Amino acid sequence: MLITSHTSQLADLTKVALDPASIQKALGNVPSGVAAVCAEIDGVPIGFVASSFSVGISFEPPLVLFSAQNSSTTWPKLRGAKHIGVSIFGRNQEKACLQLASRTKDRFLDLDTMVSENGSLFIGGSACFLECTVLTEIPAGDHHIVVLRIRDLAVDLEAEPLIYHRSAFRRLTVPLSGPSGAVSGFSDFADDWFFPAPVRVGQ
Numbered sequence: 001m002l003i004t005s006h007t008s009q010l011a012d013l014t015k016v017a018l019d020p021a022s023i024q025k026a027l028g029n030v031p032s033g034v035a036a037v038c039a040e041i042d043g044v045p046i047g048f049v050a051s052s053f054s055v056g057i058s059f060e061p062p063l064v065l066f067s068a069q070n071s072s073t074t075w076p077k078l079r080g081a082k083h084i085g086v087s088i089f090g091r092n093q094e095k096a097c098l099q100l101a102s103r104t105k106d107r108f109l110d111l112d113t114m115v116s117e118n119g120s121l122f123i124g125g126s127a128c129f130l131e132c133t134v135l136t137e138i139p140a141g142d143h144h145i146v147v148l149r150i151r152d153l154a155v156d157l158e159a160e161p162l163i164y165h166r167s168a169f170r171r172l173t174v175p176l177s178g179p180s181g182a183v184s185g186f187s188d189f190a191d192d193w194f195f196p197a198p199v200r201v202g203q
Contacts, residue, residue, distance in 0.1 A: 020142075033051075033053060033088055033089070033161045033162065033163065033164070034049060034050075034051050034053070034088075034089045034097055034161075034162050034163075034164050035049070035050045035051075035053035035066065035086050035087065035088050035089065036048075036049055036050075036085075036086070036087040036089065036096075036097070036100050036122075036123045036126070037049075037050050037053075037066065037078065037084060037085075037086055038078075038084070038085050038086075038087070038100075038113075038120075038121035038122070038123070039078055039081035039083065039084050039085060039119050039120055039121050040115045040119050040120075040121045041077065041078075041080070041081055041119065045107075045108045045113065045121055046074060046077050046078050046081075046121075047074070047078065047085075047100060047107065047108075047121060048072070048074040048075070048078075048100065048101065048107075049097055049100050049101040050066040050067075050068070051164050052066045052067040052143075053065075053066040053086070053088070054066065057147065061149055061150075062149065062150040062153070063135065063147055063148065063149055063150070064086070064130065064132070064147075064148050064150060065145055065146060065147045065148065066145075066146055066148075067140065067143040067144065067145050067146065068143060068144050068146055069142060069143055070142055070143060070144060071142075075144075075146075079134060079137070079146075081119060081120075082118060082119060082133070083116065083118035083119055083120045083131055083132065083133055083151065084120055084131075084132050084133070084134065084148065085115075085116065085120030085121045085122045085129065085130070085131055085132075086129070086130040086131075086132055086148070087122045087123040087126035087128070087129055088126055088127050088128035088129075088130075088161055089123070089126055089127065089161065089162040090125055090126055090127040090156070090159045090160065090161060090162060091127075091159070091160045091161065091162050091163075091171045091172070092125075092162075093123070093125055093126065093162055094162065096111055096123055096125070097162060099111065100123070111123060111124075112124030112125060116131055116152075118131065118151075120132075126156075126159075127155070127156055127159035127160065127161045127162075128153075128154070128155045128156070128159075128161075129153070129154045129155070130148075130150050130152070130153050131150070131151045131152035131153070132148035132149060132150055132151060133148065133149050133151055134146060134147075134148060134149075135147045135148060135149045160172050
């Protein structure tokens with residue numbers, strides 16, 4: 001039993017079976033950003049969508065990660081790239097995300113793409129762009145955890161990310177805390193739980 005006190009609240013909870021489909025559905029209640037992980041290899045664009053992309057793994061050195069299914073046919077091709085581009089989708093990029101996630105369509109047909117001199121491929125209009133190299137891969141059940149080291153980074157401070165939640169795309173609404181939605185007094189939070197708001201040049 002996960003909860004041993006406040007048992008009156010248990011009646012409001014839904015017990016989840018520990019089979020893959022049930023777990024996947026339950027954890028779909030946790031919102032996440034959506035990232036395109038891409039590179040150009042021998043002149044051919046290769047990439048896929050990762051809803052497991054996570055930031056803040058480490059700031060020194062700067063590390064991010066995502067998980068790739070062991071059954072993926074794209075990651076084995078992509079892992080050999082010297083550099084990999086990560087594009088965090090913006091709030092109006094649902095169609096681009098669905099196209100890049102397709103199993104049957106040309107994932108890059110008519111997409112606005114940019115390729116760096118290192119071969120990293122980015123999706124135009126995204127909220128954030130990271131050029132990365134693979135640091136390590138860790139077997140984790142039916143997935144591999146892939147840790148990337150950030151080599152270059154650019155962000156559109158005015159853009160809002162696309163959110164994936166309960167098998168649907170969603171957008172941010174008005175922030176809940178602090179003046180203009182910013183959480184104030186972040187130095188009082190423990191460890192690195194909180195990301196302070198970005199500061200624009202000149203502020």
